[in-house]
Amino acid sequence: MDEIAYSWVRACEGAGLTREVQTVTGPTVIVPALVHIVLGPPRVLTVRLQPGMTVQDVRSLAARIAPHMHAHGLRVEPRGTGEWAVVTLLDADPLALTVPMSYRDDGRTLLGRLDTGTDLVQDMRKEAHTIVQGVTRSGKSVWTYSLLAQLCREPDVLVTGSDPTGLLWRPFVGSRHAKHQVSGLDSIDQHEKLLLRLVDEMDQRIRDLPADRDSLAITPDVPLLVVVLEELAGLYRAADAANKDQGKRIRALIGRLLAEGAKAGVRVLILVQRAEAAVVGAFERAMCSTRISFRTDNRASVELLHPGADPLIADQHTTALPGIGLVSTPGRSLSRMRAPFFGSYSDYAAAIRSAA
Ligand SMILES: Nc1ncnc2c1ncn2[C@@H]1O[C@H](COP(=O)(O)OP(=O)(O)OP(=O)(O)O)[C@@H](O)[C@H]1O
Ligand SMILES: [Mg+2]
Structure with a gap:
């Protein structure tokens, strides 16, 4: 005692x-x-x-x-x-054990289990955009699998976006989401076209806003457009290499979705290894109210998304296990969480195929 x-x-x-x-x-x-x-x-x-x-x-x-x-x-x-x-x-890290995938039935999504033992849940309809960073093999894609498996069950959500890796969208083939998803880097034009379509849709929605509303009512007919930008740095690199102007155009389209999308039912989800200024500028970062850092290579990377984070916590995060993230959400100070875990890619694929 x-x-x-x-x-x-x-x-x-x-x-x-x-x-x-x-x-x-x-x-x-x-x-x-x-x-x-x-x-x-x-x-x-x-x-x-x-x-x-x-x-x-x-x-x-x-x-x-x-x-x-x-x-x-x-x-x-x-x-x-x-x-x-x-x-x-x-006596031990409460996040040492994996968190099995689970679904909610209140329309909200599970982002992860906090080290306090409680679930961190969010209604994407009510929040702004999201950015996720982390070094390779830190758990970004696996976290995204868990998010998409939950979102695709919601009738008022359309899962769209651009995935240079090609893995995210494979299970969606044949679903109502598939025609709004572009995979691979064979054709940068396809990515640009999709982004143009999304910006047009956003503009149309803003024009159609009733005079007495400042944001759109989300319904199955006018769904929440979740725009996933997996490996965004890879898309920019490929676009710049193909044609500098195309790189600029793609950046401008994404900038518009971030700046104006929130009130028009557009939610962008950016995934990058490091949220450095060359990929996500201060403006883009500021538009993302939910920020998650899986393992980072140094303290400075944590600072990019979580300014003012305790240096000790930031340093410890450089050795975090896969799926353990630091997370900032509106109204909650920096917290540690473990992402829900699909045992394997085939479990993800099966979950999407059965629900989407
Ligand atoms: N939440 C988790 N719980 C337990 N293990 C996990 C979790 N997330 C990821 N892992 C393990 O880490 C591996 C790498 O995860 P993932 O593919 O999501 O990394 P990534 O950050 O997307 O990497 P890259 O930048 O290379 O695409 C997974 O195959 C899995 O074994
Ligand atoms: Mg990945």
């Missing part, structure tokens, strides 16, 4: 989870008070936060506190009206 209490004070002092108070002998720092300890396992501490501290303050310093409590990580939950926190010391 005493050892835990001692470690807690030292860890909080070291991490800066402190409040400075004046005493007769001069200023001193105090840390959240330990009011209850369960020895477990798991070890669970109940602490009273100091005035001005939030549960989020503890969470954001968890990576600095945990090692000094001989824990892999901390799970921090609010108690009461926010002046208490329940801190569980995790």
Whole structure:
């Protein structure tokens, strides 16, 4: 008991989870008070936060506190009206196990399981665009499989886009989505034509907006257009090599979908290995409210999508397992999640064929 209490004070002092108070002998720092300890396992501490501290303050310093409590990580939950926190010391990474694919029945999509144990779900109809980065074999495509398998079950969603790798769209052959999907890099013109069609559709939708609405009502007749741009850097490279002007035109079309699409029922999903300025400029990045980084090669890459991320968390992410991502969504600070996992490509293909 005493050892835990001692470690807690030292860890909080070291991490800066402190409040400075004046005493007769001069200023001193105090840390959240330990009011209850369960020895477990798991070890669970109940602490009273100091005035001005939030549960989020503890969470954001968890990576600095945990090692000094001989824990892999901390799970921090609010108690009461926010002046208490329940801190569980995790002996292993809660994301070490794979998260099996599962479906919801409320029209929302599962993005992943957070390290708090809760599911991160989102209604794409209500959010803006999404960008995903990660080095090769970090889990971008597998995450996309799980997303598309969920989306293609929704009657008011049309899954469209451009996939230089050719793997995403193969199972969609014969479905209502297929004619809005372009694979491979044999014909850059096909990609440009598709993007032109999508921009035309977007313009038409904006022209047709009723006078009393500022965004489109999504219905099966006017579906949400989810525009997946898999390996976007590859498409740009191929387009630039074919014809510089074509590269520029394709960038401009994508820029328009990002800038004006949100209110017209268009949601762009960009997948790149690194969200560097040459591929996604600051403007494009700013249009993406959901940002996911699977394993990155360095801290600076994390910064590209999650400015202000704790350098310690960013550094640790360079060794993340496949499918573990850092995720920023509207209204939620940077979190760690594990993407749902289809055991194999053939499971993905079967899921799309049976639903799309
Ligand atoms: N959520 C996950 N859970 C467990 N394993 C995963 C997960 N996601 C990916 N993997 C493993 O990692 C491998 C690579 O994943 P994926 O093909 O999605 O990488 P990628 O980021 O798309 O890479 P590339 O840039 O080369 O296309 C998968 O074949 C799978 O074995
Ligand atoms: Mg991939």
